[in-house]
Amino acid sequence: MPAFVRPLLSLVTAGCVAFAAGGCVRAPDPLPSPSTSSSGPPRPFTVLTVQKATTADPAAVRNDSDAMVALDLFQRLMLVQPSTQLLKPDLAKECLFTAERIFECTLPKELxxxxxxxxxxxDVKFSILRALRLAPQQMSMLGALRTIETPDPWTVRFRLKYPDNQFGYGLAAPAASIVDEESYDPDRAKPVDQMAIGSGPYQLESWDNKGLTITKFTQYKGALGTDMPRIRISWADSPTAENALADGAAEIVWRTLSPAAIDRLQGRIRQDLDDHQQPAFFRWGLPRMVLQRLVWLPRSSYRANATLRQAVSLALQEDRTAGSILPTMMEDHTDAFALGGNPKVPSLGRRISLTMRFTNTSPAMEDLAQRVRGRLEQKLGISVQLVTETERADLELRDSAPLVNTPLGWLQDYLKNPLPGSADKLAELEERVRSSSRHEVQGPALGEIQKQAAVDATVVPIAEAEGVLFLRQHVDLVGEALGPGWQLALWGARWRN
Structure with a gap:
């Protein structure tokens, strides 16, 4: 049996260390045994985020908040801790390769x-096939799947087209969550006004235009546990979240905060430390796990213009600080995009008008969109119109999490929408990475993919950034506290004793 699972890095840092910009940073502790006791204020444990969730159906996940909801309400066959890439069963009792192209999972009884x-x-077979129909882009890590068999109620057998060391990771993605076959339409996503039915550590209590409330699912059986009986997730802009954190009106603030708000909060942390006082809150360490990138959308009529794609990439080179679409924290990162300098951009010959969308609820992304727009217009003499994330566009600025924190997980933005002339080459390289457990095979193939990405310039890296996650001092995140691609998951939230 091939030894397919190989951790590529470990970023877990224990304890509390000085944050680069000042303040206090913590990393996950080992997962303790779940307990039923908790203490804290009478109001619900409160999480604030600016990015509104749009769905509670895992097959309709579109953003990181959607992924958070799916991760909390549903289970997946597998679980990944992103900092170590440790892969282990969640819903399944065990999953393993019983043959080179057969991946088999056994379920506990009485789920x-x-x-x-x-x-x-x-239900497992129904859910995976449904997600492949409704969300093929979110399920691209399962590209090796040929058929699914269910020889008995507790066995799921996946037959693959080729040996695939990434298949288990694909089963951990939010879209691969397991839904109730009796409650979900196989061909349509469930609307948010209909109750989500899952088996995760939480269940949905209510959803309104200001957020949602989840409660502990007492029948949950899996690798994760939670002490929180009730959690309120509310939408909030940066000023509201900053004040709530400072005033003790929220336990967790995720994304949301503007760069200026982050500086002010970290200044308060430094001041408290200088005064020998315990800060009321701290920043959780998410080191360079955000990759800001500019993506050509497949429906754009300009995407086929190779000269324009290269011109856009060159126009951003002077300010670019990320040299690849695979972050530097990943082992097989290869600097493929040039950085700095004053490159000569090709003449475009005529006035071009592009439309660029971005996550308009994120203060940092709005600032970045204005800077990218200015650079493209200045360097290329084109017109760039900014639109919100729901509108059609030629280009999209992204800072979303990868499907899973593996090299191929990060590269899916590029691999799942290849240019016609690169498609065969990329498919061969990806299969080479998936089907071998030898680093001397995987590493060069991953390097070639990154180099081809620079040639194609359909996904252009801009910068790597820290994730933005603040916690009140009396709150902890323990164990596998984040989703497979660094998405916030609330099963690790605890009151600190």
């Missing part, structure tokens, strides 16, 4: 959904 319905292998 139930929040609806009270039994969870069996039939």
């Amino acid at each position: 139930t959904f929040s609806s009270g319905h039994s969870l069996t292998s039939s």
